[in-house]
Amino acid sequence: MDVARSYLDHAATTPMLPEAIEVMSRELGRVGNASSLHASGRAARRVVEESRELIAERLGARPSELVFTSGGTEANNLAIKGLFWARRSPERQRIVFSSIEHHALLDPVTWLAAHEGARIDVTPVDRQGRIQLDALHDAVEQNPADITVLTTMWANNEMGTIQPIREVVELARAHGIPVHSDAVQAAGYVPLDFTSSELDAMTVTAHKLGGPVGVGALVIKRDVTPTPLLHGGGQERDLRSGTVGVALIAAFAKALDVTVARQAEQASRIERLRQRLVDGITRLVPDAVVNGDPHSGHDHRLPNIAHVTFPGCEGDAMLMLFDAQGVEVSTGSACAAGVPQPSHVLLAMGFDEIAARGSLRFSLGHSSTEADVDRVLEVLPAVHERARAARLVRGGTR
Amino acid sequence: MRVIAAMSGGVDSAVAAARAVEAGHDVTGVHLALSRNPRSYRSGARGCCSIEDAGDARRAADTIGIPFYVWDMSDEFADEVVEDFIAEYTAGRTPNPCLRCNEKIKFAAVLDRALALGFDAVATGHYAQLRTAGDGTIEMHRALDHGKDQSYVLGVLTQEQLKRSLFPLGGDTKNVVRAEAERRGLQVAHKPDSHDICFIADGDNAGWLSEKLGPKPGQIVDEDGRVLREHEGAYQFTIGQRRGLRLGVPADDGKPRFVLDIEPVSGTVTVGPREHLLVDTLECVRPLWCGASPTEPLECTVQLRAHGAEHRARVTVLDDDRLQVALLDPADGIAPGQACVIYDGTRVVGSGTISRTERVAAARS
Numbered sequence: 001m002d003v004a005r006s007y008l009d010h011a012a013t014t015p016m017l018p019e020a021i022e023v024m025s026r027e028l029g030r031v032g033n034a035s036s037l038h039a040s041g042r043a044a045r046r047v048v049e050e051s052r053e054l055i056a057e058r059l060g061a062r063p064s065e066l067v068f069t070s071g072g073t074e075a076n077n078l079a080i081k082g083l084f085w086a087r088r089s090p091e092r093q094r095i096v097f098s099s100i101e102h103h104a105l106l107d108p109v110t111w112l113a114a115h116e117g118a119r120i121d122v123t124p125v126d127r128q129g130r131i132q133l134d135a136l137h138d139a140v141e142q143n144p145a146d147i148t149v150l151t152t153m154w155a156n157n158e159m160g161t162i163q164p165i166r167e168v169v170e171l172a173r174a175h176g177i178p179v180h181s182d183a184v185q186a187a188g189y190v191p192l193d194f195t196s197s198e199l200d201a202m203t204v205t206a207h208k209l210g211g212p213v214g215v216g217a218l219v220i221k222r223d224v225t226p227t228p229l230l231h232g233g234g235q236e237r238d239l240r241s242g243t244v245g246v247a248l249i250a251a252f253a254k255a256l257d258v259t260v261a262r263q264a265e266q267a268s269r270i271e272r273l274r275q276r277l278v279d280g281i282t283r284l285v286p287d288a289v290v291n292g293d294p295h296s297g298h299d300h301r302l303p304n305i306a307h308v309t310f311p312g313c314e315g316d317a318m319l320m321l322f323d324a325q326g327v328e329v330s331t332g333s334a335c336a337a338g339v340p341q342p343s344h345v346l347l348a349m350g351f352d353e354i355a356a357r358g359s360l361r362f363s364l365g366h367s368s369t370e371a372d373v374d375r376v377l378e379v380l381p382a383v384h385e386r387a388r389a390a391r392l393v394r395g396g397t398r
Numbered sequence: 399m400r401v402i403a404a405m406s407g408g409v410d411s412a413v414a415a416a417r418a419v420e421a422g423h424d425v426t427g428v429h430l431a432l433s434r435n436p437r438s439y440r441s442g443a444r445g446c447c448s449i450e451d452a453g454d455a456r457r458a459a460d461t462i463g464i465p466f467y468v469w470d471m472s473d474e475f476a477d478e479v480v481e482d483f484i485a486e487y488t489a490g491r492t493p494n495p496c497l498r499c500n501e502k503i504k505f506a507a508v509l510d511r512a513l514a515l516g517f518d519a520v521a522t523g524h525y526a527q528l529r530t531a532g533d534g535t536i537e538m539h540r541a542l543d544h545g546k547d548q549s550y551v552l553g554v555l556t557q558e559q560l561k562r563s564l565f566p567l568g569g570d571t572k573n574v575v576r577a578e579a580e581r582r583g584l585q586v587a588h589k590p591d592s593h594d595i596c597f598i599a600d601g602d603n604a605g606w607l608s609e610k611l612g613p614k615p616g617q618i619v620d621e622d623g624r625v626l627r628e629h630e631g632a633y634q635f636t637i638g639q640r641r642g643l644r645l646g647v648p649a650d651d652g653k654p655r656f657v658l659d660i661e662p663v664s665g666t667v668t669v670g671p672r673e674h675l676l677v678d679t680l681e682c683v684r685p686l687w688c689g690a691s692p693t694e695p696l697e698c699t700v701q702l703r704a705h706g707a708e709h710r711a712r713v714t715v716l717d718d719d720r721l722q723v724a725l726l727d728p729a730d731g732i733a734p735g736q737a738c739v740i741y742d743g744t745r746v747v748g749s750g751t752i753s754r755t756e757r758v759a760a761a762r763s
Binding site: 316319320321323339389390392393394 | 426468469511
């Protein structure tokens with residue numbers, strides 16, 4: 001119970017930056033609905049708008065392109081459902097998306113297919129988890145006019161593989177197809193510039209970059225108008241009704257500001273930590289396989305994620321054994337009941353179910369230290385040995 | 399000891415986990431996910447396999463202050479318990495899936511995994527008592543609360559399994575356990591008990607089986623071979639069953655009729671009067687002994703179904719795989735496939751699976 005915790009699950013959520021906590025605490029102490037017309041309302045509105053301007057600047061967007069939401073899931077739903085509903089017609093029903101999207105995108109798409117008549121078109125990925133552009137090209141050219149929206153995440157949340165967003169946009173632009181990208185994992189770890197990306201919409205969330213849980217944004221061009229999910233007071237360009245969370249937005253802005261300012265320096269520091277981790281893992285467990293793109297960099301892989309398959313082990317057994325030693329990692333996804341599921345991302349990359357179940361994601365962040373990495377390596381041999389023994393037992397009962 | 403507490407989300411396993419902690423063990427809570435699709439099994443208060451139950455188990459672990467994980471045992475459960483259940487009914491037998499789950503999942507797959515992961519034992523909320531005998535062997539006895547006693551469904555456990563098991567509730571009544579749950583602030587203190595079979599969501603075993611197996615038409619006949627009606631599948635019937643036979647015409651003597659026999663190949667279901675259900679000799683296969691196997695015929699008692707009565711009996715080992723059980727008190731409604739658990743007083747001696755029954759001589763004539 002009292003063991004020191006080494007947190008290597010920053011891709012799930014990362015600690016709030018002290019600067020963001022300070023701003024949020026201050027703003028929580030104030031009254032004022034940003035839609036009210038009196039002085040307190042105007043003061044709240046001013047905080048929201050200054051935050052919007054700061055976030056926009058840090059993301060290479062215009063302030064008017066920011067629609068605040070409750071987080072990444074809502075922003076993805078607004079982009080995909082909203083654009084599908086706004087653009088569909090009897091001749092236009094298709095959604096093109098990659099096979100490695102997060103559930104926050106995958107599930108709205110499959111829901112639209114099941115309930116709203118959407119036709120879905122999945123873009124395959126290669127063994128590193130990068131979409132196959134020739135397949136995407138064919139999918140688009142097959143009938144560009146029937147695509148309502150095309151979406152590809154900026155960087156994958158399990159692998160860290162960065163997607164060729166510029167090329168994706170290129171394929172769609174000639175036909176006027178709106179392109180969305182879920183940049184939740186990328187934001188803060190690689191430079192993002194919405195305007196020069198030429199995307200039509202992009203999802204970001206605060207809690208992956210040192211801000212609070214409960215706020216995110218859909219960055220969306222002014223001439224792109226999705227059908228709103230929420231109707232009410234007409235806040236956020238009428239696209240997202242609901243009283244805006246002043247303190248959340250202010251903390252989001254602060255976190256993004258600090259993170260972007262330190263991005264290059266942090267990325268190289270974190271990449272070194274990751275290398276130390278990966279070197280240690282492959283030294284201690286020679287048959288461990290590090291998945292995804294081996295190279296780091298803006299066109300390759302996020303600096304903070306190491307996804308590793310341990311042959312002959314089950315990821316959930318390793319997670320539990322690591323946890324008992326104070327090391328916190330992830331197996332990828334779990335269902336609502338908490339059952340570890342083989343990741344659809346790994347299956348899409350061509351892994352079989354056993355390899356998919358035998359994998360762990362280590363993800364680093366702004367608070368990670370060499371001591372965190374060394375703690376993983378210190379306990380890994382015993383964890384690995386036990387997990388392998390447990391897998392053998394399991395094989396024997398089947 | 400390092401202990402895995404199997405937590406179903408119910409009150410019993412929650413209190414068992416809390417008591418294991420208090421006994422000084424290093425306890426980790428584990429909820430077993432047994433369904434391949436968690437939404438497909440029964441939800442809420444009636445079962446042990448739903449998302450709500452996983453959540454209840456998690457909250458109990460929070461309150462007790464122990465780590466908690468969900469273990470996916472759905473493949474093992476499907477193979478060992480659900481498939482077996484279907485196969486047994488197909489063969490005209492009446493299986494007990496809870497017993498099977500204890501034998502193959504909770505005290506086998508789970509225990510083996512726990513041991514491999516560095517744990518020493520598995521604790522559950524079953525009502526049964528373990529005692530260490532003078533020679534160091536572990537004896538399993540009926541729970542103090544005979545109304546809640548679950549030694550019958552644990553009767554398949556071997557000495558090796560019993561040595562790695564903890565049943566912290568065996569010495570108490572359910573009321574005591576519920577009161578303790580409340581005192582400990584466990585949210586599940588007033589959760590209703592689960593009944594029936596966890597993987598059959600609505601408790602309609604016959605409906606579930608007919609969905610899985612499809613129609614297998616056959617006949618219901620009386621003991622003279624007269625056809626009373628056609629049926630959709632013999633698996634919808636259990637020996638000793640009276641309700642739901644829908645025979646239309648009453649028996650000649652006007653008395654209620656019961657299922658006496660099920661012939662799996664033809665699907666013929668024979669019905670007759672209650673007296674003809676009486677059985678005084680059983681043959682069992684797959685004998686399992688809690689300790690050493692007996693060399694002499696045993697004067698003992700046997701229990702033939704969950705929450706069933708005890709019958710005085712003499713058990714003779716015929717060979718490594720067969721037992722003969724002579725019942726001094728004849729029993730009715732005994733179906734092949736059910737477990738025969740053998741007791742010496744309150745102590746579980748062993749068990750076998752009933753493979754054949756013989757009716758008492760008077761009834762046979």
